[in-house]
Amino acid sequence: xxxxxxxxxxxxEEVRTLSLPLPPLPAGRIPLAPYREDLKAxxxxxxxxxxxxxxxxxxxxxxxxxxTLLAFLGERGLIPFDPMAEELAPLFxxxxxxxxxxxxxxxxxxxxxxxxxxxxGGKPPLRRKPGATNLFLETDARRLLFYExxxxxxxxxxxxxxxxxxxxxxxPSRLTPAAGLRPVFQDLVLPTAGFVVGPNxxxxxxxxxxxxxxxxxxxPALFLRLQAVVLEPPIxxxxxxxxxxxxxxLERGEEAFLEAVRGLLEGYRSLEEELRELLARLEALQAxxxxxxxxxxxPFRRFRVRLAGEGERLLRKxxxxxxxxxxxxxxxxxxxxxHLLPLGMPQERVYPFAMYALRHPEALARLVEAPPQGxxxxxxx
Numbered sequence: 001x002x003x004x005x006x007x008x009x010x011x012x013e014e015v016r017t018l019s020l021p022l023p024p025l026p027a028g029r030i031p032l033a034p035y036r037e038d039l040k041a042x043x044x045x046x047x048x049x050x051x052x053x054x055x056x057x058x059x060x061x062x063x064x065x066x067x068t069l070l071a072f073l074g075e076r077g078l079i080p081f082d083p084m085a086e087e088l089a090p091l092f093x094x095x096x097x098x099x100x101x102x103x104x105x106x107x108x109x110x111x112x113x114x115x116x117x118x119x120x121g122g123k124p125p126l127r128r129k130p131g132a133t134n135l136f137l138e139t140d141a142r143r144l145l146f147y148e149x150x151x152x153x154x155x156x157x158x159x160x161x162x163x164x165x166x167x168x169x170x171x172p173s174r175l176t177p178a179a180g181l182r183p184v185f186q187d188l189v190l191p192t193a194g195f196v197v198g199p200n201x202x203x204x205x206x207x208x209x210x211x212x213x214x215x216x217x218x219x220p221a222l223f224l225r226l227q228a229v230v231l232e233p234p235i236x237x238x239x240x241x242x243x244x245x246x247x248x249x250l251e252r253g254e255e256a257f258l259e260a261v262r263g264l265l266e267g268y269r270s271l272e273e274e275l276r277e278l279l280a281r282l283e284a285l286q287a288x289x290x291x292x293x294x295x296x297x298x299p300f301r302r303f304r305v306r307l308a309g310e311g312e313r314l315l316r317k318x319x320x321x322x323x324x325x326x327x328x329x330x331x332x333x334x335x336x337x338x339h340l341l342p343l344g345m346p347q348e349r350v351y352p353f354a355m356y357a358l359r360h361p362e363a364l365a366r367l368v369e370a371p372p373q374g375x376x377x378x379x380x381x
Contacts, residue, residue: 109210
């Protein structure tokens, strides 16, 4: 539940977080009512926006998310699908019964593919523990099922396959697939030609080829989703001032900023140039030493490499120390972090895009104009 427990927003140039004490249940089981007023207070004036107000009318946490998607993207054709909905959950019953009949087959398929990927030098993200299935059972909490000695256990009590089958027939939404099975269940019910995924999803879905084969399904074509960064006016001006790419900052953070401001600090450029001259002089000395004694070439080369590395470290320490005394530079760096790398993570992994859509009427149009894949810089305001 960690991915839905927290909401991060950038408000008044401050990263603010709302953390909800959610129970260990699927989002579709968690009523919104106990958290509605906290959400309203956290969202402030945005809670009165018609789209947000519509979302806040949801009965459960998952309905709140679905209504948010519909409010902002419904007119563009988006259709949320809730696999736990009373009229939709029975569609998964046949797949659940099949998984219960051979509960370790899909887990073994994942582990086999993981070993193949590892042998090729890769790092498979999924790995199933001995006895672990790919099914969760919901009772007072949602727990992973294990299978051993012909019986299942969720760590609290044991179940026979017959008992779990009866639970599935009475309420199939109580048995839900783990990550290693969810895409396959999805494609069984909604045949999928193409699957748009993020970088992490790409890695784990690519590991499910044997699970797909187990269910007689082709692996859908995988398309990496668009990576986007939003630039609001103040951040755009800071980046332009330092001739700094937002993507360089996203990838390298403070290091990219340090490189961008090197030439702006008085005296730094001349010191850097003197170090280059020293290294060039040492290279000439290396040639002289080689002429006198060829065996000295390698020690001189190592000495020059060490000096270059130590010189670069000293320059960076100087740069950080000087920058730390410049309130304007430090203010710009901190502001870039809040907007582009909040909580030390890329902007798109922390802030909901709805935040920008609420601030800028043109935000959704800019997103529609962006290419479907690759990188996009969305300039707003």
